[in-house]
Amino acid sequence: MNSLMIKALAFAVVLILATVAVVKGMKIDLSDPINLLTMLGAIGIAIITAGVTTKYIGQMKTDKSTGELVGDKWDGIGEYKNELPSGWAFSFMGVIIWALWYWIVGYPVNAYSQIGEYNEETKAFNAKYEAAFANPDQATLTAMGESVFLVQCAPCHGETADGLSGKAQDLTNRMSKEQILDVIAKGSNQLGYPMGAMPPMLAQGADADAVAAYVAGGMQGTAPAAFATCVACHGADGKGNNGAAPNIAGYDDTLVSHVLQNGKKGAIGAMPSFKTRLTPVQEKALSTYLQTL
Amino acid sequence: MFHWLEKNPFFFAVGVFLVIVFAGLIEILPNFAEASRPIAGLKPYTVLELAGKEVYKKDNCIACHSQLIRPFKSETDRYGQYSLSGEYAYDRPFLWGSKRTGPDLHRVGNYRTTDWHENHMWEPQSVVPQSIMPAYKHHFTNMADIDTAYAEAVTVKKLFATPYDAPNGTPLGTHEEAKAAALEEAKAITANMKNQDVKDAVANGQIPEIVALIAYMNRLK
Known part of the structure; x- marks a missing residue:
């Protein structure tokens, strides 16, 4: 166990103690399941925060970058090749094609009118109103x-x-x-x-x-x-x-x-x-x- | 994919230009649509109404009141016909607002009257007991700025060709004529008011803010 993990654990413990202190201080009724769940959620968030922080700080300290560089350098700074995952790229292009179809064919931009919807709503309401109050x-x-x-x-x-x-x-x-x-x-x-x-x-x-x-x-x-x-x-x-x-x-x-x-x-x-x-x-x-x- | 653009700043600039042109067209083109032209019979604000509009802006009425009735049954039942784009043609700036702590005011002139506004601006709770609107008693003592309102009217007339002094438009005339016309209009309003101080001020040729504001409210139809 390195010093980083000890610090993170201490941080998590402080957050948990603070949560408990607030719950006690405000005299919150823990027999209500909503309150209990909320407190457990807060403690969970404290633990997750400590874990994630530890992981990424550790990575920053020890990880080395790897990968293939693209040819150019700008002021001595290089850039890794970082292609999109092909599945992601194809679905993105698919969505663009679908959006064009949706605009032009599926639900053309001129097919909907706000005023038209208002007129229909009013007409339907008036019909209902007349039926309901024909002989009040x-x-x-x-x-x-x-x-x-x-x-x-x-x-x-x-x-x-x-x-x-x-x-x-x-x-x-x-x-x-x-x-x-x-x-x-x-x-x-x-x-x-x-x-x-x-x-x-x-x-x-x-x-x-x-x-x-x-x-x-x-x-x-x-x-x-x-x-x-x-x-x-x-x-x-x-x-x-x-x-x-x-x-x-x-x-x-x-x-x-x-x-x-x-x-x-x-x-x-x-x-x-x-x-x-x-x-x-x-x-x-x-x-x-x-x-x- | 766009690696090539990064190495060719000229074409990159062309790309940026095209994107901005497209966004600009989307913003600008609708203003030339037929629906954005002034609706038939729409007249520019008179000088007194403009002074009232200044009071409306100065006291930040827009923070609690909108001036835009959306096409929903619940709104048209309460406020009247939904708002049309062309109704705001002479509003510079329009005061649509986006907050309704109080009710919409776009057609308040249809269902409230001078005497109601007088009672309401003096003490809102005296007519609407549950109202949380503050009183605006200073409108009864502060004087409206007719000169600035006239300057505004002249500016929009020259700059945007707003039809002042046009056939079927709103008469504007010279500074003196406009001031006299505003006073006449104010007298017609105070004839329906009860506050003696306001009546006296108008009789002495001054126009309190409340009169200008009521002229503006009554114009909103």
Whole structure:
């Protein structure tokens, strides 16, 4: 046993002791087989490191180079002939030939399109989606509406739909008094209802105030006289005459769909249009979910 | 096998040249493809949007946000239509990014609005409670660098023939005209904002960084 081996063994022992010390120090539970195997692996690596080091340092000390020199010398430095093993060389050339065949014949470079794969994936998904949600029941719609809401609407309206203390429309309520006054003062022509534009200033001063208080209060009690102007389009119950004008009493499928399609700009701020971002089923689901709030 | 090349440096150099030419062509040729041309209707950035883009670069938004929607169903569901090469024709440099700690922003203008950005940049957690994005309140007090943005626009106009002042392009004009146009654009944005300091600054002819950044965000569609 020469001094090199003794040094390597000592090195391995130090590494093993260090491993054991770390395991003890971190109070690792060795009854768990994963931990035990990991520690044994670390010890194994220490032994292999010592062995390999010994082998190669020994080789560097004792081995002499052998072989046939090529003819040339560069600045007095020669080079051994070191041919590739023929099996290796032939398989390498074989792979090059196979690669050319694969590129040109087997799977031509123009045979695959990322967009094509995307289109197929989307088409398959849409078919599956339509089949699965052809006739959704109320519970399915509510669940779908909630998940759509959390992804698409919650960033502005908040996860509880309360509008994040006035940063967006409070969807648990139809309209606040300020919002109604704003619409009365400015009119509105944003949602594309058949009834068309609502002109500004249909009611003024105390009349507008009374209407706003009545509508914001959920239309309880007797309607103020000025509400008669609203009835012409929005209906006596405020529900919008079956989709002719926006429902001001609450959320319904038509209202939700019109807002999603057209976006909206009101007293609080602007909401972008969600045209093409949601399917009709998702719109219906959102409306169903909003009505449960 | 290549022993002969080692003894003939001239032919060795020719070989190296050929390899580099091939690699260069692979890199350069796709830029001339039809798909890399500006898509129909694409306009260069206005000066205010460019100033916003500078803010985006300066505050290193690219470290957490990408601007490239890949053609996967999961991505197009969340962010919209996948990105096309020609959409970045006037982005110098493009800001694709490769890290998504936050969401992709390539079409953020489609689904976020000025007032949302205002709330979000002031205090991200006030609109997205789980957000780990830091607040960028200094955007509300720092002024955007409109002069540099104008210089950038003039440079790309002269150097790369970016269609400023072209029919159906983006008007640029002289330095004074461009500054006035940027201020007009900023006023249109602050009309939808609530922060009184920002409104006052714009009314006094200054443009805070937040306004430029929102102009840029709204442009990303």
